[in-house]
Amino acid sequence: MSRRKIGNSVPDVGDRGYIRQKTAGKLWVRERVDGFTDKGSFREIGSFAGKTKYNKDGxxxxxSPGNFIAGKAxxxxRSVIVGADDFSIRGGHADGAIWGxxxxxxxxxxxxxxPMVRLIDGSSGGGSVTLILDMxxxxxxxxxxxHDMIAxxxxxxxxxxxxxxxxGLGAARATLTHFSVVSEDIGSLFAAGPPIVANATYEEVTKETLGxxxxxxxxGTFDNLASTEQECFDQIxxxxxxxxxxxxxxxxxxxxEDPVDRRDDQLLxxxxxxxxxxxxxxDILTKVIDSQSWFEIGSRWGDGAVCGLARIGGYSVGIISFDCTVNGSVITAxxxxxxxxxxxxxDTFGIPILNFADYAGFAVGTKAEREATIRHGSTLTAALYQCDVPYFSIVLRKVFGVAGAxxxxxxxxxxxxxxxxxxxxSLPLEGGINAAYRRELEAAGENRQQLYESILAKFEAVRSPLRTAELFDMPEIIDPRDTRPLVCEWVSMVYxxxxxxxxxxxxxxxPRVLYRP
Incomplete structure (x- = not known):
């Protein structure tokens, strides 16, 4: 009997591990590879690798085939390397793997x-206590x-x-990435599973409640959520x-096919x-970028931060902005x-950044201080100043304080x-008035609101963004409908x-800067 015939190139439908995989509603490892790669393009490496017992006659x-398959496809x-865990063999544990x-x-x-594509299902190379007995x-x-994973x-x-x-190491492999996605119905992640957690912390948890x-x-541990395995493949x-x-x-x-000179009246x-x-x-982003090109990353976390990739005139761009319906555009840790x-x-992959600015400043208060918001804000500021990809800002509404700057x-x-x-x-005007005129407002007693409104009216007279443009602190105030033609021209020039x-x-x-996930 040859290794190839008894290996994992075809499923053993009677195998307990295979049955467990299918009962859990999961694809088998080779079904996953076929589902992700172009038809017929996968060229396996190490198809004979496994653990063999020989008779005396040789x-x-x-x-037992290794519980990890890999190859080029x-x-x-586009060419990629795919590595996929086979959970049907030893549940993906290290003692079923061929490390090499x-x-x-x-x-x-x-x-x-x-690109390196990891399809993770199991400990993926982490330890197993049974190795101690074997060794x-x-x-x-x-x-x-x-070393290679980080480099x-x-x-x-x-x-x-x-x-x-x-x-374990599988969790590290999932997060030491530029993009990660998890299948909602079957995916989970944790440093150690429920039995170890119960022994260490006395918590009784399931895989779902733990991670x-x-x-x-x-x-933010995973970037995106997918409803099925196939959607995971599509997102990648x-x-x-x-x-x-x-x-x-x-x-x-x-x-x-989206015209670069398209102007959308709804932006007004x-x-x-x-x-x-x-x-x-x-609604603004999708009316400016190429039609159907928006790919959001991390929509379920970040307290209103909006990040994603898109295309402008066919060119790749990175998008950053803020959802003002969350926290009123206040930036948290x-x-x-x-x-x-x-x-x-x-910055790592040379993708120009479009910044649709609406930032009310860093979060304040006891919660913000406990979360070290300023420390994280300083790290963000350093990243903005250190990255050297072309960067263009469209100021939509608020830009206040250090964060806005x-x-x-x-x-x-x-x-x-x-x-x-x-x-x-420097400060949102409404709150700034309360700070700058605190004594006067307190002394006004029951006329406080009237005094506040009279002070605000004075500032409103100089609040117009056109005043800023007159001083050339803002190079241009544009018709919102001109945003797409303008950024299309800019992106084309930088490319x-x-x-x-x-x-x-x-x-x-x-590489100028080492990427840190």
Whole structure:
């Protein structure tokens, strides 16, 4: 009996592990590879690798294939390396793995300068106590392949889908990525599973209550949530479509039938005249970018921070903005972390950033101080100033304080325009009046509101963004309908004249900034 015949190239429908996989509603490992890759493109590496017992005459007594498969393939026509866990064999534990396969896959992706795709289901190389009996001794826990995994983050796109439990090193493999997605019905992640948690903390938990998909997409551990495994594959393919295959190439250009000179009259009325009223930022974004090109990242976390990828005139761009219906555009510690991660992503892969600005400043109060908001805000500010990809700001409404300044004043010169709805300054005017005129307002007694309104009226006279444009502190106030034609022209110029020169520096000096997930 040959290894290939008894290996895991075809399913053993009577195998207990395979039955468990199917009973849980999960795809088998090779069904996953076929579901993600272009038909017929997967070329496996290590198909004979496994654990074999031989008879005395040299014939095979038994063969257990490794519970990890890997190979080169294409996805939407682009070359990738795919590594996938086989949970049906030893539940993905390390004692069912062939260590060299996973390491080889990671190294090959880095060497070939093509994306690494991890389909995770199990401990994925973490430890197992049974190894101690096999070895006859304990051992210092290794992190095999970690050097290449971390180095790859500054060189090639690395993505992961959690299609079952991601435990221990598997959890690290899921999060040491540029993009991660989890299948809502079957995916989970934790440092250690429920039995170990019960022993360590006396908590009785399930996989879902410990580290289910909804938990980890609301705290930023996973970027995106998917309803099915196939949707995970679709999101990964879509994400990779905006990125180059490595940091030594420009992001790909796609054909777009959306006219670059399109002007949308609805942009005139999206932002209410009353500053206290809310609006939907995504309605603005989708009316400016190429039709059907919006790919949001991390929509379930970040306290209102809006980050994503899109196309302008067929070119890839990164988008940052804020959902004013959440926290009134106030930036929290979680917002800072989300923005920083996205800025680092764009900086790593040379993707220009469009900033649709509406930032009321950093959060204040005891909760904000406990969460170290200013510390995270300083880290975000450093990321904005250190990244060197082209950056353009469209000021929609609020820009206040240090936070607002960091978003619109981080380049020389600052490429920025404002909408007529723009409202900016060191402090939001309403709160600033209460601080600056506190004594007068307190002394006014029952006439306090009348005095407040009279003071506010004086400031309203100089609040118009046109006054700022007269001083040339804002280069231009534009008709909102001109936003798309303007940014299309800008993006085309930076891809033609700036990004190629930036890329030459990367080729000579290597990646400028190490990516930190």
């Amino acid at each position: 014939s095979i007594e038994s063969f 294409t996805a939407n026509g 396969k996973s390491l080889y896959a990671e190294q090959m992706a880095r060497k070939l300068k093509i 006859g001794a304990t051992y210092l826990p290794p992190l095999i392949g970690m 790859s983050l500054s060189e090639i796109p690395v993505v992961a889908a959690a299609l079952g439990p991601a435990v 289910g998909a909804l938990i980890h997409t609301s705290n 393919r879509q994400f990779l479509g905006y990125l180059p295959s490595n940091t030594f190439e420009l992001p790909p250009k796609h054909n777009s 009325s999206i932002i209410p005249r009353r500053r206290q009223r809310m609006y939907q930022i995504r 979680a917002s800072c972390q989300k923005f920083r991660r996205h800025i680092d992503l764009c 960091a978003f619109v004043d981080n380049r020389v010169p600052n490429m920025r325009v404002g909408w007529p709805s723009g409202d900016w300054g 033609d004249h700036i990004l190629p020169h930036r890329l030459e520096k990367v080729k000579i000096n290597g």
